[in-house]
Amino acid sequence: MCGITGIFDTRGRRGIDRAVLTRMNESQHHRGPVEGGVHVEPGVGLGHRRLSIIDLATGQQPLYNEDRSVCVVFNGEIYNYLELIPELQALGHVFHTRSDTEVIVHAWEAWGEKCVERFRGMFAFALWDRNKDCLFLARDRLGVKPLHYALLNDGTLLFGSELKSLLAHGGLPKDIDPLAVEEYFALGYVAEPRCIFKQARKLPPACTLLVKRGEALREPRDYWDVRFSLDRKISEAEAFEELTARLNESIRLRLMSEVPLGAFLSGGVDSSAVVALMAGLNSDPVNTCSIAFSDPAYNEAEFARQVAERYKTNHFVDTVESDDFDLIDTLARLYDEPYADSSAIPTYRVCQLARKHVTVALSGDGGDESFGGYRRYKLHLMEEGMRSALPLGVRRPLFGMLGRVYPKADWAPRVFRAKTTFESMARTSVEAYFHSMSLIRDPERSRLYSDGFRAELGGYSAIDVFNRHAARAGTDDPLGLIQYIDLHTYLVGDINTKVDRASMAHSLEVREPLMDHPLVEWLATLPSTLKLKRGEGKYLLKKAMEPYLPRDIMYRPKMGFAVPLARWFRGPLKQRVRDSLLDGRIAESGLFNPLAIRQMVEQHESGRRDHSTPLWTLLMYDAFLRNVMDGAA
Known part of the structure; x- marks a missing residue:
C-alpha cells in the first residue's frame, strides 16, 4: 500500500520543481514509510511513497516499461496480476519484476484506457505516457483507494492520494466550497466528486481521467457500475453454496503477501465470517486483532473471543477507554476535510493495534451494503409498505402537516416518537432515505446556518447527491435502490475513507474481500428476499455461515463501533x-x-x-x- 502524488503541466512543458514534488510526496510519508521515489521530466512529475507488500526486492516505484516511455505510480493491489502476466507476455511484453505494478504499465500499452476493466482489486494510479503526451488517472470500482486532483489557474494539474499532498504544493487556494459544507453537515462527509476546497475534486470510484496536454480538462469516464437486476433464478441451497465458494475465492486472492498478514475481528457477522474462512485456507493460525471498550454498553470483545477460540487464532486485544477523545485534532489533520463519523476513533485504535503484529489486515467492510445488513434497511422497507398504500399527492400534505405539529419526543418511549415517521411518510422513497441518513436533518440544518450562508447555498441541498445516484440506479426495488445509493455514497465517502486514512496513518494495508467486485455484481443479481427476509438482515450470509459460526454471533443485535x-x-x-x-x-x-x-x-x-x-x-x-x-x- 502506498501514497502517490504528482504535477502535470496541461499547457506546455514548464519545468517541474523537484523540491516541491518531493515536499508533496513526503506529506504522505505515513502511507509508505519504506522508501520513496520521484520521476521528473519537462512538464510532468510523479511521486511515490512505498509500503512494501509484494515483490519486496524489485517493486520500487515509479515503475517503467521497457524503453521508459511509460511511467506509473500506483497505490493498491491488483489481485489477478498473476493471471495477466502470461497474457501480456504472449503479446510481446517483457517483465523485469514480479509485481502487480508492472502489469499496469503493460496493460496500458496493450489495452489503453480499457486496461482498468481487466483489473480485479483496489487501486488508484497515475500513468504518464510520453509518446501519447498524456496523463491517465484511475480509481477502483468501489472507491477503496482515494485519489484527489485539482486544476490550478495557470493550467497546472495536481493529484495525490490525500488532499494534504495537493495542499503541500502551496498553489491550491483554500477557498471553501459552500456546497461541500452543506454535504458535510447533512452526511458527515463531503461526497464524491466534491472536495471541501472549490478547485479540488475527488476522482469518483470506477472512473478514469485522461488528461492530454494542450486540451481542456475532460470529465471523468465511468468504466463500471453495479446493476441490481435481482432476477437470478436460484434456490436458497444453491445460493448458500455459491456464496461460500465466492467468499473463499475472494479471501484466497487477498492472502497473497510477503509480509505478516492477519484480520480485524470485531465479533460481528462480517469480520467473523472472514476470519472463519481464512482459517480454512491457512495452515498457520490466523492473526486476529480486536478492540475492547471499557464501557460494557459498547463492548463486543466477548463475541470476538468466541470466534478466536473456535478457530485457534493468535488473538490480540487492546482496550479503549470510554473517554478516548484525545484524537480529535489528530483525526482532523489525518482526514484533511471535515469528517464526522465518531467511529473513526476506535477504527484508528484497532489499526494502531494491528500494525504492531501485521502489515496487512483483512476486514469485513462492505458486507452491510451488499448483504442488506443495516437496521435502517428494515425500517425503510417497513415505511415503504406504508408509503405504497397512498399516493404521494395525498401523503405529502397530510403527513407533512402531522410531522410539523407533532412534538419531537426523544425522551419518550419509541411508540410515541411518531414525528420522524410522519415526516418520512410525506416524502418520496429517496427523500425519506436521505432524511434517515442525515446527521443533521433539513430543518435543523436550516436553523443552524446563518442567513448569509443560506444565501450562498442558493437553494442547494445535499439530497441532490442521493437524487443523482438514484437516477442511475436502474431499479425501483425498495431495497435494491437504497443499496445502490449506499454503495455510491456511504460506503465510499464514509466507510472507505475512514478505513483508508486510519490504516494508512499506521502504514497498515487493509484488504476488503466483501468488496470484491465480482461478488458485489453477483449479489446484485439475487432477489432482495435473500438479503432481508422476515425482518432478518444479511439472511443469505448468515445462513451460509451457520456451519462456521455460533448462532449468538450471527443473530444478535448489531452494535458497531459506537462511542x-x-x-x-x-x-x-x-x-x-x-x-x-x-x-x-x-x-x-x-x-x-x-x-x-x-x-x-x-x-x-x-x-x-x-x-x-x-x-x-x-x-x-x-x-x-x-x-x-x-x-x-
Missing part, C-alpha cells in the same frame, strides 16, 4: 464544546447562527435533548478549521 458522545458532551468534553462552538473559529466563520448553536449546547447539557451527533459534527468542523485551514501546509 459515548452524549455522555462526553455532558461531562469531560463539556467545556471544550463551549469553548469551540460558542467562541473561536466556528463563531468567526460566519456560516452559523450563534443563537441556534447556543440553544443546542444548553439543551444537551441540561438533558432535555440529545444533540450529541450535531455537536460532534460541529466540533469536527471546528477541528478542521483549526488544523487544516489555519495549519501549515
Whole structure:
C-alpha cells in the first residue's frame, strides 16, 4: 500500500520543481514509510511513497516499461496480476519484476484506457505516457483507494492520494466550497466528486481521467457500475453454496503477501465470517486483532473471543477507554476535510493495534451494503409498505402537516416518537432515505446556518447527491435502490475513507474481500428476499455461515463501533464544546447562527435533548478549521 502524488503541466512543458514534488510526496510519508521515489521530466512529475507488500526486492516505484516511455505510480493491489502476466507476455511484453505494478504499465500499452476493466482489486494510479503526451488517472470500482486532483489557474494539474499532498504544493487556494459544507453537515462527509476546497475534486470510484496536454480538462469516464437486476433464478441451497465458494475465492486472492498478514475481528457477522474462512485456507493460525471498550454498553470483545477460540487464532486485544477523545485534532489533520463519523476513533485504535503484529489486515467492510445488513434497511422497507398504500399527492400534505405539529419526543418511549415517521411518510422513497441518513436533518440544518450562508447555498441541498445516484440506479426495488445509493455514497465517502486514512496513518494495508467486485455484481443479481427476509438482515450470509459460526454471533443485535458522545458532551468534553462552538473559529466563520448553536449546547447539557451527533459534527468542523485551514501546509 502506498501514497502517490504528482504535477502535470496541461499547457506546455514548464519545468517541474523537484523540491516541491518531493515536499508533496513526503506529506504522505505515513502511507509508505519504506522508501520513496520521484520521476521528473519537462512538464510532468510523479511521486511515490512505498509500503512494501509484494515483490519486496524489485517493486520500487515509479515503475517503467521497457524503453521508459511509460511511467506509473500506483497505490493498491491488483489481485489477478498473476493471471495477466502470461497474457501480456504472449503479446510481446517483457517483465523485469514480479509485481502487480508492472502489469499496469503493460496493460496500458496493450489495452489503453480499457486496461482498468481487466483489473480485479483496489487501486488508484497515475500513468504518464510520453509518446501519447498524456496523463491517465484511475480509481477502483468501489472507491477503496482515494485519489484527489485539482486544476490550478495557470493550467497546472495536481493529484495525490490525500488532499494534504495537493495542499503541500502551496498553489491550491483554500477557498471553501459552500456546497461541500452543506454535504458535510447533512452526511458527515463531503461526497464524491466534491472536495471541501472549490478547485479540488475527488476522482469518483470506477472512473478514469485522461488528461492530454494542450486540451481542456475532460470529465471523468465511468468504466463500471453495479446493476441490481435481482432476477437470478436460484434456490436458497444453491445460493448458500455459491456464496461460500465466492467468499473463499475472494479471501484466497487477498492472502497473497510477503509480509505478516492477519484480520480485524470485531465479533460481528462480517469480520467473523472472514476470519472463519481464512482459517480454512491457512495452515498457520490466523492473526486476529480486536478492540475492547471499557464501557460494557459498547463492548463486543466477548463475541470476538468466541470466534478466536473456535478457530485457534493468535488473538490480540487492546482496550479503549470510554473517554478516548484525545484524537480529535489528530483525526482532523489525518482526514484533511471535515469528517464526522465518531467511529473513526476506535477504527484508528484497532489499526494502531494491528500494525504492531501485521502489515496487512483483512476486514469485513462492505458486507452491510451488499448483504442488506443495516437496521435502517428494515425500517425503510417497513415505511415503504406504508408509503405504497397512498399516493404521494395525498401523503405529502397530510403527513407533512402531522410531522410539523407533532412534538419531537426523544425522551419518550419509541411508540410515541411518531414525528420522524410522519415526516418520512410525506416524502418520496429517496427523500425519506436521505432524511434517515442525515446527521443533521433539513430543518435543523436550516436553523443552524446563518442567513448569509443560506444565501450562498442558493437553494442547494445535499439530497441532490442521493437524487443523482438514484437516477442511475436502474431499479425501483425498495431495497435494491437504497443499496445502490449506499454503495455510491456511504460506503465510499464514509466507510472507505475512514478505513483508508486510519490504516494508512499506521502504514497498515487493509484488504476488503466483501468488496470484491465480482461478488458485489453477483449479489446484485439475487432477489432482495435473500438479503432481508422476515425482518432478518444479511439472511443469505448468515445462513451460509451457520456451519462456521455460533448462532449468538450471527443473530444478535448489531452494535458497531459506537462511542459515548452524549455522555462526553455532558461531562469531560463539556467545556471544550463551549469553548469551540460558542467562541473561536466556528463563531468567526460566519456560516452559523450563534443563537441556534447556543440553544443546542444548553439543551444537551441540561438533558432535555440529545444533540450529541450535531455537536460532534460541529466540533469536527471546528477541528478542521483549526488544523487544516489555519495549519501549515
